[in-house]
Amino acid sequence: MKMDKNKKIVVVEDDEDLLFLLGKVLAKAGYEVECFPNGATIIESQNYAWPDLFILDKEMEYMDGVEISHRLKSNKQTEAIPVVMMSGSRENENVALRAGADYFLEKPLNIKRVLQITHSLIYDQKKKFA
Numbered sequence: 161m162k163m164d165k166n167k168k169i170v171v172v173e174d175d176e177d178l179l180f181l182l183g184k185v186l187a188k189a190g191y192e193v194e195c196f197p198n199g200a201t202i203i204e205s206q207n208y209a210w211p212d213l214f215i216l217d218k219e220m221e222y223m224d225g226v227e228i229s230h231r232l233k234s235n236k237q238t239e240a241i242p243v244v245m246m247s248g249s250r251e252n253e254n255v256a257l258r259a260g261a262d263y264f265l266e267k268p269l270n271i272k273r274v275l276q277i278t279h280s281l282i283y284d285q286k287k288k289f290a
Contacts, residue, residue, distance in 0.1 A: 167282055168192040168211040172199045172228065173246070174220040178269075182215065185271055186278065199228040210238055212282050215274075218247035218256055226259040233260030242281040 169191045173179040176197065183195040194211070196202060200222050202214075214232065216225035225245045232238040245256035248267040256264045263277050 166192070167213075168194065168209070169213045169215060169278065169282075170194050170196065170202060170211040171215045172196045172202065172220070172225070173215075173217040174198060175217070178217075178267075181271075182269075182274070185274070189275055189278075191278070199223040199225070203228060203231055210241060212241065213278060214241060214243045215278070216243060216245050216261075218245050218252050225261075226255055229256070229259040229261050244277060244281065 167190075169186050171179060171182045171186070171193060173182065173195070174197050179195050179197065183193045186193045198220055199216065203223065214228075216228050218225040225247075229243045229245060232241065232243060242262040243260060244263045244265060245252075245259070245261035246265045246267055246269065247253075247256065250266050253264040253266075262281060265274065265277065
């Protein structure tokens with residue numbers, strides 16, 4: 161997979177170890193990555209360069225992934241940006257998709273699958289996932 165260094169991904173995850181791991185893996189794959197421990201920063205910031213993809217944890221303090229996704233998909237500036245939501249429970253998949261997430265990943269994460277989904281959502285947004 162050829163990556164474009166200009167493609168930016170924002171990862172929002174309150175688990176510091178997973179946040180660090182995703183940041184490193186995605187950067188090694190060639191993406192520009194910004195990592196945040198909560199979603200308040202990305203929603204409340206006025207001077208923010210929007211990414212090509214958001215990867216959100218579903219359950220976080222302050223503002224969870226469902227609320228972030230809902231706000232992103234309700235904003236004309238961000239409604240077309242793909243959102244991947246992660247959770248340790250498959251039961252959260254329908255909640256994530258109803259909140260506007262384009263894809264759901266169950267934890268523990270399969271890093272190969274994360275990279276496949278990331279690439280597909282950024283470069284082939286019309287692709288359907290199995």
